[in-house]
Amino acid sequence: MRKCRAIFMVLLSIFLSIFLLTACGKSDSTMEPAVSKNPDSSKEDIKKTLYIVTFYDMDGSTELSKEEVKENESVSEYTPKKENYIFMGWYATPSLTHKYDFSTPVTADTKIFAGFLEDKEDTRSFAVVGSGKSPILVTSNWGTVINDNLILTKEKDENAYSINMDLYEGDEFQLATNSSWFNQRGAGYLTTTSQDGMEYFAGSGGNYQSAEAKKANIKCLKSGNYTLKLTTYPGADVYDTENSNYTEATKENFNSNPYDTIEWIYNGEPKDPIADITTSYYIKSSITTGWNDVYKDEYRFKEIDGLPALTIKLAEKEEFLFTSTVKAGDAESVGNEYVKFSNIKDKNSLEFVEGSASDNIIAKAAGVYTFTYNPETKELTVSFKTK
Known part of the structure; x- marks a missing residue:
């Protein structure tokens, strides 16, 4: 019996030793990652x-x-x-x-x-040059006249110029330093054309943000009273010396600036009544006028049955459009309204003419054409006879 008990005690001692060794091994294994971590690894x-x-x-x-x-x-x-x-x-x-x-x-x-x-002081003087229904633009006649009412006011010790003026829908203008349109600043200098989701201005004939639109006319889309502010950085003026027409005498016609801006504020309805103007329309053609603006009576629309109309002989495939002039009192200036192929909606009229890629009108056949224009609807109708 004692022998069996002794054997049992030996076996129990062996079992306990193995258990303790195994337990210690497991404990060391679970702690190993924490012990082996590089204390500098977080810094790396x-x-x-x-x-x-x-x-x-x-x-x-x-x-x-x-x-x-x-x-x-x-x-x-x-x-x-x-x-x-x-x-x-x-x-x-x-x-x-x-x-x-x-x-x-x-x-x-x-x-x-x-x-x-x-930081260079701008010593130039800028003025509004344009045409339209606004009294100030009728006076301007695209810069033919520059008086005190058209000149922007320069702010003291700043290269900033401002002017308050009435503009009417369809009016077009730019800013320039003289009647020769030196240093012209057009639609491409506008910081924006819209406000609160409404468009107030556009670049006439193109995207106002494009490089080509720097000198595009600024076209008013909403009648009102506006304050315009031109900010200049003359130290960054550049000149298009590669232009074939560039000369030292006319270099300011080829002046531009990547930083100049035109900002504006809409102040509400116009302060002064719209100018009492009369609009006349003239043909401008590849053959008849040689693409020149010729303001002769034979090329002018006359009123027939209450609407302006022109009867004129054209050659086959002659390309043309209609331009305008505006007259207020004794002052007459070049207008900014153009009548083109897109103004023709009547199906019968489309039998006699077609449109060009630039929206000009092309006569399909040689003969006598009569054009009637409705200024209210902006629609042009065409009739034709061979003789």
């Missing part, structure tokens, strides 16, 4: 997510400042100072072709370039 992770954003001067090499930015966070914008220069913003390329977007997450070391302009 932070280093890998930091990027350097360097701000440079407009020369592309002079360093202005540096900032460390965590991955996928954006860098903060600030305004640098430079004596005798105006800061125009931060750009993504040294050529300053497009501005840097500060909402963009930083995912690599980044370079940002400052755009500066020489």
Whole structure:
């Protein structure tokens, strides 16, 4: 019996030893990742997510400042100072072709370039040049007349010019420095054409934001009283010297600026009554007038049965359109209303003419044409006979 008990005690001791060894092994195994972790690994992770954003001067090499930015966070914008220069913003390329977007997450070391302009005083005088139903534009006659009422007021110690004026739907104008339209600032300089979802202005004949529309007329779409403000940066004026018509004497006709702006405020209804004007219409043709504006009586619409009408002989495939003049009192000026193929809605009229790619009208056959225009509906009708 004692022998059996001794054997039992030995076996129990062996079992307990094995159990304790196994338990210790399991405990060491579960704790191993915490013990083996590199205490410097978190610092290495932070280093890998930091990027350097360097701000440079407009020369592309002079360093202005540096900032460390965590991955996928954006860098903060600030305004640098430079004596005798105006800061125009931060750009993504040294050529300053497009501005840097500060909402963009930083995912690599980044370079940002400052755009500066020489702080140069503008000594020019700007005026409104245009035509329309507004009394001020009737007087202008596209810049033939520039009086005190047409000249913008320059703000003291600023390159900013402003004018308050009535405009009526269909009026067209630009800003320029003289009757030769030097330094013209057209629709491409507008900061916007709309307000609260309503369009107030348009670039006449094209998209006002396109490069080609810099010198397009500004067309009024809503009658009212407006305050216009032109802000200039003469230190950035450029000249199209590659234009075949460019000369030193006429260089200001080829002047433009990437930073100048025209802002506007709509003040409500017009203050003065619309000008009492008479509109006349004339043909302008590839053959009959050689594409020149010829304001002769033989080319002018006469009133027949209460509507303007013109009877004239045209050649086969002759291309043409109709232009206008406006007269207020004794002053007559070139108008901004044009009558083209898109004004023809009548199916019978379309049997005698067709349209060109530029919306001009083309005579299908040689003969005598009669054109009747309704200024209220803007519709043109056509009749034809061979002799």
